[in-house]
Amino acid sequence: MAIPQSELLRAGQRRPLLKSQARASLQKTAFLCHSHRDDKLAEGLQALLAEQGVELYIDWKDASMPLQPNRETASRIQHRIKTCDWFLFLATANSMASRWCPWELGYADGQKQPDRIAIVQTSDSTTTHGNEYMQLYRRVDMSSAGELLWVPAGSNQGQFVRTVPFL
Template sequence: MLLTEAELKRVANASRGHRAASIVLKEEMAAATARSSFDVFLSHSFKDAEIVLGVKRIFEELGFTAYVDWIEDSQLDRTKVSSATAELLRTRMRQSKTLIYVHSNNSPGSRWMPWELGFFDGFRTAVAVLPVAKNSSETFSGQEFLGLYPYIDGTGPAFLFMNRGTAPRSRIGSVSSTANLTFAKSWLKEFTATK
């Protein structure tokens, strides 16, 4: 079962409570300035900002650190392709253990996502696709090159699983229990070691 836009938006909104989005963003940026390494680099379309914030929250609840460019490096202009932006993104990808490609209906229009995927795959290869569906009855087909990578699905945002072709699904973790944080960290270690 794929995660849906509505589920991820609920997670994003629940995480900020009654605080304004601008206040939450300032808090995120202040916390991010001290980080020099990340468990997860979230490759995404900027048009999916609210969805990506929900994905970030889910991974953080599993005990991972997640890089999102417009939070950690708010000075970047994602609408323009430049060598300075590319170099900063390369640095951030080198600082990350894995790349999660957040695939939505907006992904095919992104200038940066295919480039990030190609760079990271050539550099570290610990890549997975997280397809985001409009509704829960959708299945994942994506662009043909995405079939090269395992993908993440779940029974809602609380339980995540990794799918690798015909191999059995492996559980990433559950945000419902702190005991699962150790499991999620061991999943990341195993996933990055096999790549």
């Protein structure tokens, strides 16, 4: 089930968890590919993932990134994509129209195992975004109880994000 953008916005309003307050220590990391126009949605996803023990890297929150995108920006993004456990694509109307997002997804596809890439489908009042990738990659869904699920491509059943093992 696609994650309603309203749920991400609501999650972004919560007080952020301190690392010591998280259910488990944040031992999993994920790079978030998204449009900067979706900053509130990104923060909501970051809050939801932190509750599941996943630290989400968001480039515009990184003070070491250059102010204007350039070759150094691309190199730093490539490094983060390689070093994070997962690559997540936040599918929205904005990310689908972005110039950077397809580049990041293509780079991740060449660097990571397919089971380490997932699409975070979102839905707004009229559309579900990210359908075009569902046969290629895993996805992050929301259960009816509001927990995030890690779902294999082509499947309707997954496991809770907090229980996904890492080798």
